[in-house]
Amino acid sequence: MQHGKYRFIVGFLAAPLALYAVFVIWPFVQSIYYSFTDWTGLSPEFKMVGFDNYSRMLKDDIFWKSLQHSVLLVLLLPLVTLGLALFFAFMLNVGGRRRKNAAVSGVRGSAFYKIAYFFPQVLSIVIVSLLFQFAFNPSDGMLNSTFKAIGLESIQPDWLGDPKLALYCVMAVLVWSTVGFFVVLFSAGMASIPRDFYEAALLDGASRFTTFFRITLPLLWDTVQSGWVYMGILALGVEAFTSVQVMTVGPGGPDYSTTVLPLYVYQTAFRDGQAGYATTIGVGLLIVTMAFAAIVMRLGRRERLEF
Amino acid sequence: MASTSAHKNEGLGRRDLIKRSAALGLITVPTMSFLSACASGDSGSDEKVKKGTASKTNPLGVNETAPLEFVIFDGGFGQQYAIDAEKKYNAAFPKAPKVKHVPTQKIQSQLQPRFNGGTPPDLIDNSGAEQMDMGVLVGKNQLLDLTPLMNAPSIDDPSKKVRDTLRPGVLEMGQFDGDPVWIMYYAYTVYGVWYSQTALDNLDAQYPETWDQMLALCEKAKKKGIAGWTYPGKYPYYLPFSLYPFIGKIGGREVLDKIDNLEPNAWKDPAVKAALEAYYELYRKGYVLKGTPGMTHIQSQTEWTKGKALFIPNGSWVENEAAPTTPKDFKMMVAAPSSLDASDKLPFGTIWASGGEPFVVPAKAKNPEGGMEQLRIMLSEESSKNFTKQVKSLSAYNGGTDGLTLSTAMQAGVDALKKAGDNVVNPRLQDWYVKLQKEQIGVSGLGEMMAGRATPAETIKKIQAYADAAAKDQSIKHYKHQ
Numbered sequence: 001m002q003h004g005k006y007r008f009i010v011g012f013l014a015a016p017l018a019l020y021a022v023f024v025i026w027p028f029v030q031s032i033y034y035s036f037t038d039w040t041g042l043s044p045e046f047k048m049v050g051f052d053n054y055s056r057m058l059k060d061d062i063f064w065k066s067l068q069h070s071v072l073l074v075l076l077l078p079l080v081t082l083g084l085a086l087f088f089a090f091m092l093n094v095g096g097r098r099r100k101n102a103a104v105s106g107v108r109g110s111a112f113y114k115i116a117y118f119f120p121q122v123l124s125i126v127i128v129s130l131l132f133q134f135a136f137n138p139s140d141g142m143l144n145s146t147f148k149a150i151g152l153e154s155i156q157p158d159w160l161g162d163p164k165l166a167l168y169c170v171m172a173v174l175v176w177s178t179v180g181f182f183v184v185l186f187s188a189g190m191a192s193i194p195r196d197f198y199e200a201a202l203l204d205g206a207s208r209f210t211t212f213f214r215i216t217l218p219l220l221w222d223t224v225q226s227g228w229v230y231m232g233i234l235a236l237g238v239e240a241f242t243s244v245q246v247m248t249v250g251p252g253g254p255d256y257s258t259t260v261l262p263l264y265v266y267q268t269a270f271r272d273g274q275a276g277y278a279t280t281i282g283v284g285l286l287i288v289t290m291a292f293a294a295i296v297m298r299l300g301r302r303e304r305l306e307f
Numbered sequence: 308m309a310s311t312s313a314h315k316n317e318g319l320g321r322r323d324l325i326k327r328s329a330a331l332g333l334i335t336v337p338t339m340s341f342l343s344a345c346a347s348g349d350s351g352s353d354e355k356v357k358k359g360t361a362s363k364t365n366p367l368g369v370n371e372t373a374p375l376e377f378v379i380f381d382g383g384f385g386q387q388y389a390i391d392a393e394k395k396y397n398a399a400f401p402k403a404p405k406v407k408h409v410p411t412q413k414i415q416s417q418l419q420p421r422f423n424g425g426t427p428p429d430l431i432d433n434s435g436a437e438q439m440d441m442g443v444l445v446g447k448n449q450l451l452d453l454t455p456l457m458n459a460p461s462i463d464d465p466s467k468k469v470r471d472t473l474r475p476g477v478l479e480m481g482q483f484d485g486d487p488v489w490i491m492y493y494a495y496t497v498y499g500v501w502y503s504q505t506a507l508d509n510l511d512a513q514y515p516e517t518w519d520q521m522l523a524l525c526e527k528a529k530k531k532g533i534a535g536w537t538y539p540g541k542y543p544y545y546l547p548f549s550l551y552p553f554i555g556k557i558g559g560r561e562v563l564d565k566i567d568n569l570e571p572n573a574w575k576d577p578a579v580k581a582a583l584e585a586y587y588e589l590y591r592k593g594y595v596l597k598g599t600p601g602m603t604h605i606q607s608q609t610e611w612t613k614g615k616a617l618f619i620p621n622g623s624w625v626e627n628e629a630a631p632t633t634p635k636d637f638k639m640m641v642a643a644p645s646s647l648d649a650s651d652k653l654p655f656g657t658i659w660a661s662g663g664e665p666f667v668v669p670a671k672a673k674n675p676e677g678g679m680e681q682l683r684i685m686l687s688e689e690s691s692k693n694f695t696k697q698v699k700s701l702s703a704y705n706g707g708t709d710g711l712t713l714s715t716a717m718q719a720g721v722d723a724l725k726k727a728g729d730n731v732v733n734p735r736l737q738d739w740y741v742k743l744q745k746e747q748i749g750v751s752g753l754g755e756m757m758a759g760r761a762t763p764a765e766t767i768k769k770i771q772a773y774a775d776a777a778a779k780d781q782s783i784k785h786y787k788h789q
Contacts, residue, residue, distance in 0.1 A: 038782070042439055043447035044423050056782075137606055138598025139615075161540050161601030161758060249541040253750040254600070254758065270415055272742050273443035274782055 028286075034279040041275030053280035063281060065256050066264040067288065069167060073174075073240055073260065074292055078231040081175050082224060085182030088117060090212055092183065093190045094198055114187065117180035125239050128177045129246035136160050136169055136247070160248055163257035170243050170258055178234060182227050189223040190216060225300040232292050236285065237262055261285045356674050364399075366459045367676045367683070374404045375677040376428035378418065380435045381410035383624050384494065384664065384698040389432070391693055392685045396677075399684070406681070415439050422449055427669035430678035432493075434664050441665065442739060445489050446784045451668040452487040456679040462687035469686055476733050477662040477703045483786050491682050492662020493694075495701040497641055497720040498548035499658050501621045504638035504715070506533075506614055514642045516655050518585055521645045525594035528617055535594030537616035539604035543757065544749025546586070547734070549620035552659040553644035554582045555732040559652035564788045567735045569778035574771040581647055583756065583763035590759050600758035604628075612637060622663075626716040627699050639716040641723055657730040658723050662703055739786050740777055747773040 035053055039046035057063050092110040107113075120128060135142040136159040144156050160166050193216065201211050217224070234240070241262035245251050252259035252267070262285065269278035361368035375396065379389045386408075393406040409428065411417050415437040421427045422439075427449075433439050444450050457470040457478060470478055474495050481490035507514065510528060515521040525535030539545045555563045558578025565573035573579075589595050596616040599607060608629045611619045619625075626639055633639065643658040666685075668678035684690060691704035692711060699717055701708070708721060724731070736744040748770050756766040777783065 040440075040443045040447055041419055042422050042443045043449050044425060045447060133603065136601065138601040139596070139606070139610055144598070156597065158540075158598060158601040158758070161598075163755075163760070249543075249600075249754065250746055250750040252746070253754065255751045255755050255760075267742075267746075270419075270437070271440070272783075273440035277782065 031279045031282055034276055035283050037276045039276040039279075040273045041269055041278075042273050046276065049276070053277050056277065057280050057284060062256060062259060062264060063284070066259045066261045066281075067284070069259060070236055070240070070261045070285075070288065072167070073171065073235040074232045074288075077171060077174055077235040078228050080171075081179050081231055082182060082227055084175065085179050085186055085227075086217070086220075086224070088113070088179070088183045089186035089190060090208075090216055093187055094211065094216070095208060114183065117183045119180065120177040121180050123177070125177060125242045126246055128173060129243045132169075132173045132176075133160070133247050161254060163254045166248055166254060166258045170240075170247060173243055173247070174235070174239055178231065178239070182231070185223060185227060186220060189220045193219045221300070225296065228300065229293055229296050232296065233289065236289050236292065241266065261288065355672075358676060363465070365680075367455060367680050369400065369676045369680045370403075370674065371400050372402045373674045373677060374407060375430070375674050375681065376407040376409065377430045377678075377681060378409045378411060378414070378428045378432065380414055380432040380664075381412055382435045383627055384694075384700065386410045388690070388694040388697050389685075392681065392690050395684045395690065396681050399680075403677075413437050422669065422671075425671050426673075427671055429668065429672040429674045430681050431667050431669065432664060433490075433667050438665075440741065441490060441667070442483070442784050442786070444667070445483050449670055450489045451670045451672065451675050451678075452489065453481065453491055453668065453679060453682075454486070454488055456491070456682055457488055459679075459683055462683060463689075469683060472686065472705055473703050474662075474701075474705045475731060476660070480662045480733065480735075480738070481665075482789075485789075489667065491666045491686075491703070492664060493666050493682075493685060493703050494662065494664035494698075495660065495703050496622045496624065496663040497658065497660045497701070497723055498622045499552065499620070499641045499643055499723065500549045500618050500645075501611075501625055501639065501641050501716075502618050503612075503614070504640050505636050506617055510617075514640070515645050517646045518648070522588070522592070522594075524617070525589065525592070529592075529594060533614065534596035534616040536589050536618045537596040537599045537602070537607045537610055538620055538757065539602060539607045540598075540600035540754065540758065541603045542745075542749070543754030544737070544745045545604065545620050546749070546753045546757065547620075547737075547744070548622055548659065549644050550582060550586060550753070551734045552657055552732050553585070553647070554578050555659075555734070556644060556653045556655075556657040557581055557647050557651050560732060563732055563734050566774070567739065568787045569740075569774050569785065571775065571778075572771065574767050574774060578652075580763060580767060583766060585647060586753075587756060587763045590757055595757065600754065608632070623700055623716070623720055624663075626714060639714070640719040641716060642719070643723060643727065653730050656723070656726040656728070657732060658727045659733065660724060660727070660731050661733045663700075735786070735788070740783065743773060743777045747777075 034046075036048055036050060037046040038049045038052075092106040092113055094105070095107050123131075138144055138156065138158050138161060141159070143159065147153070147155050157165055159169050197215050197219075198211065201215055206214070240260050244258050244260055244263050245266070248258040252263055261281065265278050265281045265285065268281060269275045356370045356373035358368050359365060359370040359373075365371070377389065377393060379386050390408060393408055396406055397403070407428075412435055414431070414433055414435055418427060418431065418439065422444075433441065441450075457468065459469050461467045461469050461472045463472075477492050477495065478488060480492055481488040483489060502514065510524065510531070510533075512524050512527070515524050521535075528535055551563060558576055562573070562576045562578045565576070566579075596607075596610055602610070605628075607616075607619065608621070608625060609632045610616055612629050612632045612634065621641075623641070626633075629639075643656050646655045666682055668675050668682075672678055685694075686702075686704050688704060688707050691702040691707040694700070694702045695708060695717075696711060699714060701717070701720065708717075713721065736748070752761075752766050752770040752773070755761045756763060761769070778785065
């Protein structure tokens with residue numbers, strides 16, 4: 001059976017690997033190469049500048065600020081999003097009181113909630129950001145209007161215009177728009193956990209709390225870990241970039257309070273005409289992303305439970 | 308094959324394989340492959356079309372059978388004015404194929420690879436949010452010197468050169484160092500303090516010509532629940548539209564020139580301090596509309612057209628842009644900044660006006676003469692009038708408003724220019740140093756000050772530090788006023 005296994009695998013993988021090499025690996029190599037040049041992005045002429053871009057990056061305040069915000073996002077966003085998603089998914093699937101004949105079921109109306117949570121996934125992140133831009137509008141946006149309507153006229157924050165709040169506003173939007181995906185993902189995971197486990201726990205008189213931490217979470221661990229990596233990637237990449245670019249002051253402000261690494265790459269390359277330096281920051285982002293994935297994979301390693 | 312779970316000594320497990328490849332694949336998503344998508348391509352064929360023979364009707368020597376490609380920014384001004392001008396080109400050169408008209412809003416992402424590859428189009432309206440950095444293009448010799456166009460006879464009056472038909476300052480704006488003209492700015496923008504005459508009438512007020520009157524008017528408005536000022540808090544780089552001419556008026560042109568030249572301590576000039584303190588007072592006395600720091604340009608303009616605030620610093624495009632929310636009886640007007648006091652160096656009326664909508668012909672264009680000829684056609688009186696009629700903006704062509712019914716805003720702009728006479732200032736930070744102007748001076752400096760989070764003194768210190776850093780930065784090209 002094992003004879004020729006590798007040849008078999010390689011045979012199947014050759015074409016996708018070649019595509020992968022051309023469209024993924026090669027751009028990486030190119031980017032790293034360009035990070036040692038003074039390429040403007042607007043003309044084919046450039047020359048090698050050695051490590052100039054790198055030493056400039058290490059002295060660049062805005063790079064460090066962007067890095068700080070990106071790291072904050074990568075730590076906080078998965079925590080909040082996955083925590084909420086786990087809670088919602090648990091309530092939707094096994095959190096309900098005993099009804100009819102089912103020993104284990106979700107809360108009342110869980111089918112509706114599932115759709116409601118998932119709904120933001122249907123919208124592109126640009127649309128979501130635009131919508132929230134109106135909600136955050138300090139003069140007649142939804143938030144401040146609500147405050148006014150319930151008699152809290154004294155609280156009228158500037159939201160995105162306030163450097164202390166702006167980054168958290170962005171985070172809230174990202175949580176809102178991504179949590180539904182993980183609710184569905186975890187729901188699927190929970191559905192594959194045998195019902196007998198829950199029924200047994202129920203018979204033993206376990207509370208919902210205990211059931212969650214002793215049964216659901218351990219059996220769902222693989223999914224949570226993948227979700228963590230995926231969410232981290234979103235927080236470091238596209239989603240964070242888009243919402244900061246569309247929503248915030250400047251964008252990236254006020255006073256650099258929301259700038260993130262991918263935004264800084266974009267601005268340096270496409271506004272300042274310094275594509276060489278931008279690829280250097282891109283390499284920085286690459287290192288951060290790899291480090292994040294490696295840490296999560298290592299920390300999350302657990303003995304696999306079989307069922 | 309190995310089972311999915313027990314794979315201790317079976318080589319590569321399916322799950323591991325999938326997991327690892329998924330992890331690798333995911334990592335690549337956000338990073339930098341998008342940058343290399345526009346990596347340097349091969350330099351394309353450099354075959355230019357043969358130059359035609361120059362004649363009276365064809366002074367630039369356009370090849371009469373060569374194709375022409377025209378990339379236009381499809382933004383606030385739309386593209387109809389260009390289509391109309393292309394028809395004229397086709398009529399002038401019937402043997403050439405129809406002008407290839409390419410409208411886009413993604414100037415940079417569409418054209419960057421073509422510049423890199425050496426196959427740019429023949430004429431570009433390099434405008435909008437994705438404008439290519441002109442300083443870099445010039446520095447890397449990617450643009451054609453438009454001097455032949457400037458010296459060509461004008462379409463309307465062959466005894467006049469094109470350069471003599473332009474509004475003051477337009478040609479100079481297209482220069483960077485020395486004589487070559489790299490950019491042809493086609494629109495002409497009046498920047499300043501925008502307001503509604505109706506709103507002022509309701510308050511029994513005239514436009515305040517001095518700062519004391521300004522403060523008094525704001526106080527009066529405040530009592531009626533109307534704010535004095537608003538501005539696009541999310542893009543505070545609109546503030547300079549009225550602030551810079553204010554500075555220039557207080558301290559003279561030299562102050563603005565020093566700022567543009569990134570001279571040491573340029574921002575520490577007393578005129579800058581006086582102007583910033585005057586604006587800060589608007590915030591301190593509560594004359595700035597609440598919530599302004601969190602608003603986009605559209606949101607703040609809407610508050611303004613709703614009558615929640617009297618004044619907004621802006622440019623002449625605001626008439627077109629705010630049209631959907633502007634009430635019929637709004638009577639939109641623009642005026643020069645008020646005088647600070649009697650010791651101001653320049654008289655009331657000093658205003659910022661300059662070219663907008665930059666057109667360039669790439670150095671490696673196949674049909675550069677065609678590109679220039681198309682611009683020459685656009686600079687005729689007829690095309691200019693057509694532009695003004697369609698998009699409610701003045702063009703670079705001097706005059707060309709006779710016989711047109713102008714809106715109150717345009718008429719106010721024309722009047723303001725007349726009143727200013729020679730006192731038109733033209734700060735260059737926004738086309739020379741985009742990052743410094745928008746992000747550092749605008750958002751981090753003025754934006755923070757007008758939101759009340761920094762004092763004028765702190766702001767000046769901060770901006771001076773940014774300007775010094777930009778002056779020292781070897782990776783950007785530096786320019787000086789001649």
